[in-house]
Amino acid sequence: MSGGPPKALPSTGPHSLRDMPHPLAGSSSEEAVGGDSTPSPDLLTARSFGDKDLILPNGGTPAGPASPASSSSLLNRLQLDDDIDGETRDLFVTVDDPKKHVCTMETYITYRITTKSTRVEFDLPEYSVRRRYQDFDWLRNKLEESQPTHLIPPLPEKFVVKGVVDRFSEEFVETRRKALDKFLKRITDHPVLSFNEHFNVFLTAKDLNAHKKQGMALLTRVGESVKHVTGGYKLRSRPLEFAAIGEYLDTFALKLGTIDRIAQRIIKEEIEYLVELREYGPVYSTWSALEGELAEPLEGVSACIGNCSTALEELTEDMTEDFLPVLREYILYSDSMKSVLKKRDQVQAEYEAKLEAVALRKEERPKVPADVEKCQDRMECFNADLKADMERWQNSKRQDFRQLLMGMADKNIQYYEKCLMAWESIIPLLQEKQEAK
Amino acid sequence: MEQAPPDPERRLQPAPLEPLGHPDAGVESVVGEEAEGARDEGPGDGTMTENNFWLKKIEISVSEAEKRTGRNAMNMQETYTAYLIETRSVEHIDGQSVLTDSLWRRYSEFELLRNYLLVYYPHIVVPPLPEKRAEFVWHKLSADNMDPDFVERRRIGLENFLLRVASHPILCRDKIFYLFLTQEGNWKETVNETGFQLKADSRLKALNATFRVKNPDKRFTELKHYSDELQSVISHLLRVRARVADRLYGVYKVHGNYGRVFSEWSAIEKEMGDGLQSAGHHMDVYASSIDDILEDEEHYADQLKEYLFYAEALRAVCRKHELMQYDLEMAAQDLASKKQQCEELATGTVRTFSLKGMTTKLFGQETPEQREARIKVLEEQINEGEQQLKSKNQEGREFVKNAWADIERFKEQKNHDLKEALISYAVMQISMCKKGIQVWTNAKECFSKM
Numbered sequence: 084m085s086g087g088p089p090k091a092l093p094s095t096g097p098h099s100l101r102d103m104p105h106p107l108a109g110s111s112s113e114e115a116v117g118g119d120s121t122p123s124p125d126l127l128t129a130r131s132f133g134d135k136d137l138i139l140p141n142g143g144t145p146a147g148p149a150s151p152a153s154s155s156s157l158l159n160r161l162q163l164d165d166d167i168d169g170e171t172r173d174l175f176v177t178v179d180d181p182k183k184h185v186c187t188m189e190t191y192i193t194y195r196i197t198t199k200s201t202r203v204e205f206d207l208p209e210y211s212v213r214r215r216y217q218d219f220d221w222l223r224n225k226l227e228e229s230q231p232t233h234l235i236p237p238l239p240e241k242f243v244v245k246g247v248v249d250r251f252s253e254e255f256v257e258t259r260r261k262a263l264d265k266f267l268k269r270i271t272d273h274p275v276l277s278f279n280e281h282f283n284v285f286l287t288a289k290d291l292n293a294h295k296k297q298g299m300a301l302l303t304r305v306g307e308s309v310k311h312v313t314g315g316y317k318l319r320s321r322p323l324e325f326a327a328i329g330e331y332l333d334t335f336a337l338k339l340g341t342i343d344r345i346a347q348r349i350i351k352e353e354i355e356y357l358v359e360l361r362e363y364g365p366v367y368s369t370w371s372a373l374e375g376e377l378a379e380p381l382e383g384v385s386a387c388i389g390n391c392s393t394a395l396e397e398l399t400e401d402m403t404e405d406f407l408p409v410l411r412e413y414i415l416y417s418d419s420m421k422s423v424l425k426k427r428d429q430v431q432a433e434y435e436a437k438l439e440a441v442a443l444r445k446e447e448r449p450k451v452p453a454d455v456e457k458c459q460d461r462m463e464c465f466n467a468d469l470k471a472d473m474e475r476w477q478n479s480k481r482q483d484f485r486q487l488l489m490g491m492a493d494k495n496i497q498y499y500e501k502c503l504m505a506w507e508s509i510i511p512l513l514q515e516k517q518e519a520k
Numbered sequence: 521m522e523q524a525p526p527d528p529e530r531r532l533q534p535a536p537l538e539p540l541g542h543p544d545a546g547v548e549s550v551v552g553e554e555a556e557g558a559r560d561e562g563p564g565d566g567t568m569t570e571n572n573f574w575l576k577k578i579e580i581s582v583s584e585a586e587k588r589t590g591r592n593a594m595n596m597q598e599t600y601t602a603y604l605i606e607t608r609s610v611e612h613i614d615g616q617s618v619l620t621d622s623l624w625r626r627y628s629e630f631e632l633l634r635n636y637l638l639v640y641y642p643h644i645v646v647p648p649l650p651e652k653r654a655e656f657v658w659h660k661l662s663a664d665n666m667d668p669d670f671v672e673r674r675r676i677g678l679e680n681f682l683l684r685v686a687s688h689p690i691l692c693r694d695k696i697f698y699l700f701l702t703q704e705g706n707w708k709e710t711v712n713e714t715g716f717q718l719k720a721d722s723r724l725k726a727l728n729a730t731f732r733v734k735n736p737d738k739r740f741t742e743l744k745h746y747s748d749e750l751q752s753v754i755s756h757l758l759r760v761r762a763r764v765a766d767r768l769y770g771v772y773k774v775h776g777n778y779g780r781v782f783s784e785w786s787a788i789e790k791e792m793g794d795g796l797q798s799a800g801h802h803m804d805v806y807a808s809s810i811d812d813i814l815e816d817e818e819h820y821a822d823q824l825k826e827y828l829f830y831a832e833a834l835r836a837v838c839r840k841h842e843l844m845q846y847d848l849e850m851a852a853q854d855l856a857s858k859k860q861q862c863e864e865l866a867t868g869t870v871r872t873f874s875l876k877g878m879t880t881k882l883f884g885q886e887t888p889e890q891r892e893a894r895i896k897v898l899e900e901q902i903n904e905g906e907q908q909l910k911s912k913n914q915e916g917r918e919f920v921k922n923a924w925a926d927i928e929r930f931k932e933q934k935n936h937d938l939k940e941a942l943i944s945y946a947v948m949q950i951s952m953c954k955k956g957i958q959v960w961t962n963a964k965e966c967f968s969k970m
Binding site: 331381502513 | 746749750753754756757760761763764766767768770771774775777778781784785788791792795799935938939942943945946947949950953954956957960961963964967968970
């Protein structure tokens with residue numbers, strides 16, 4: 084913990100990003116924590132907005148103790164704002180309008196990203212740029228680097244097996260577009276990630292490649308500090324709550340994997356069923372050609388089966404395009420979450436090791452050295468961020484799956500309704516009394 | 521057959537006619553809807569003739585099946601199924617019935633009955649028996665003749681066969697049929713004593729006739745073509761239907777896996793748990809619903825199979841016609857050649873080759889007395905031939921008339937039955953869709969509560 088007394092954060096007001104020190108900044112001063120508005124020399128580089136430096140919508144001074152742990156209380160405040168649907172939203176991002184670009188070296192798809200915002204971080208109220216998948220990939224990597232204590236949403240799978248899936252088919256592009264849109268919206272909804280400088284650049288820069296080249300400069304202090312926590316430290320035991328999260332994620336990923344396999348199997352069986360139906364229906368037509376009085380009824384049955392086949396084809400397409408990708412995304416999500424958990428373990432392990440080392444050195448009195456405190460801050464910040472993100476993740480997971488599964492049920496209901504209509508409509512045809520020829 | 525078991529109410533409508541196979545055969549037959557009347561509701565006609573064995577309206581049912589063991593003709597032990605046939609006579613209009621006969625028969629005896637009917641009523645489209653061995657099965661269905669589901673479906677098929685025979689205006693009056701239902705012991709001997717096996721046309725003869733006949737009635741040629749096509753298309757339909765059933769079974773059953781995984785997943789969830797768990801239950805219900813659905817569909821398949829086998833019966837009538845026609849053509853040809861021979865002998869000119877003529881040339885002329893004798897013999901033969909030809913022609917015409925009447929009756933029956941079958945199939949599909957909507961709606965509600 085910092086040596087200074089907890090102080091309230093100064094009223095921040097419109098401010099350049101570059102002026103705000105991050106609580107985890109590796110400064111030699113013990114007063115690094117707190118809203119010190121004079122930038123120390125090594126903080127001139129732009130950094131990402133830390134939890135403490137958030138501009139509150141009403142511009143007021145946040146009450147409450149200004150310690151690293153208070154970042155989560157800030158978060159809570161903001162989360163309340165999130166719940167008021169759209170009213171206090173000040174950032175809207177959409178992904179649409181996929182276009183194919185054919186160049187000499189390669190062919191690829193770009194998507195239009197439209198941003199509307201009243202935030203001061205954006206110079207203009209509206210932006211429209213074009214990005215391709217590898218730009219999204221770059222963004223995600225940057226976010227992971229610069230915000231290692233947070234859960235970064237997943238991207239749709241990078242590689243597709245050529246020949247099996249047509250990368251340029253309408254269905255594939257649309258599926259990807261939806262996933263990319265979801266990716267950006269998740270970041271938009273995140274109170275910390277949405278203020279990330281890389282995100283801003285992604286949304287606004289005319290030439291992203293130029294920015295990519297100077298990428299190193301945008302790495303935040305947090306990123307730096309956590310990045311330096313490399314292996315070598317072994318965690319003795321995960322705290323209960325994080326162990327629980329870890330176990331949950333393991334089982335969750337397992338169950339999702341099973342559901343993915345079941346869903347794929349169902350689609351496979353349905354396609355095989357469809358193949359047989361496509362042969363079945365026409366046989367009634369063939370029969371109809373032999374008959375007199377029965378010709379119309381048999382032809383009717385043939386047409387009916389044809390309609391059911393079409394309905395079934397639509398069902399399998401929907402499930403393939405809408406259901407499976409979301410499932411896969413969540414599996415990727417939980418995988419990346421598990422790595423964040425491991426990083427957290429690393430930070431804790433370093434702290435505990437350093438603490439232990441100090442305890443063994445009999446020279447020091449109860450005074451705790453600065454770098455151990457730094458480790459402790461780091462760890463507690465990480466824990467707070469992670470816990471907050473987990474809670475947020477659990478909520479949106481619940482919404483997402485509710486929607487996903489209800490969607491699955493809906494598609495099946497629609498399929499049966501189409502078939503029902505087809506069969507009910509031929510009953511009168513079958514019952515028709517033919518007049519004597 | 522709409523659904524199993526068929527309506528046991530089968531009042532016999534005795535029509536005033538004689539079975540053609542009997543020595544005192546009549547010539548006219550009554551056709552049309554009223555002869556089919558035994559299938560519809562309606563008061564029984566009280567007309568009786570001396571060959572009407574059914575003095576009252578009757579109900580026939582094959583009510584039970586039982587596994588038996590016995591010794592066969594080679595004195596080896598065998599297992600077979602016996603079926604209980606019960607005949608009830610309906611005493612009053614209000615349907616009070618009294619059990620008049622009850623006996624056990626096995627499948628081979630049904631076959632014997634049918635073979636007898638085929639021989640004695642060649643102009644009738646004889647109702648078929650249910651299949652001897654299970655065919656067109658989809659994987660879950662057993663091909664084993666002893667399988668209880670197969671036995672059950674066969675029981676229904678045999679009952680259907682008896683009802684069809686009993687409601688046929690001509691076949692119902694047959695004595696052997698009557699004895700089949702009433703005389704348990706000794707029936708086999710009685711049938712065999714009719715010597716019907718000897719009267720049967722050989723397949724070889726029939727095949728020969730089919731190829732060589734010159735002038736068959738066009739309608740029969742068309743009918744034969746139709747029955748070939750019908751057989752082909754229904755076989756194809758049944759084969760594909762079996763594959764469709766197989767696939768549908770797979771789709772439903774895999775959904776059952778959702779039940780288990782949702783349950784396991786719900787264990788680690790707090791708010792989502794209940795919704796997932798109950799949704800999983802609905803997936804189990806969905807998966808298990810397919811068994812009943814497909815069982816019902818087997819009845820539809822059986823209805824199609826009956827008409828698949830009926831196609832064979834139609835062909836049999838056509839074959840008989842071809843045989844008779846060929847016979848007629850051969851007799852006419854024979855007569856013509858004899859006439860020619862006679863003429864040649866009388867005029868002394870030899871236009872046609874004859875062995876006698878040849879040998880006469882080689883070994884010397886015959887005497888005028890010899891020639892006279894030969895002419896006389898030929899003239900007798902020609903006379904006989906002309907009589908035979910006349911009666912063969914008559915028989916042929918009778919056959920065509922009566923067969924065509926029964927074929928018309930059959931066509932009406934076929935159109936009616938198959939329409940009913942298609943309607944019941946559509947109803948089954950509608951029921952399946954409604955169940956599907958119900959289950960998924962329930963599941964959706966559970967998901968909404970997650």
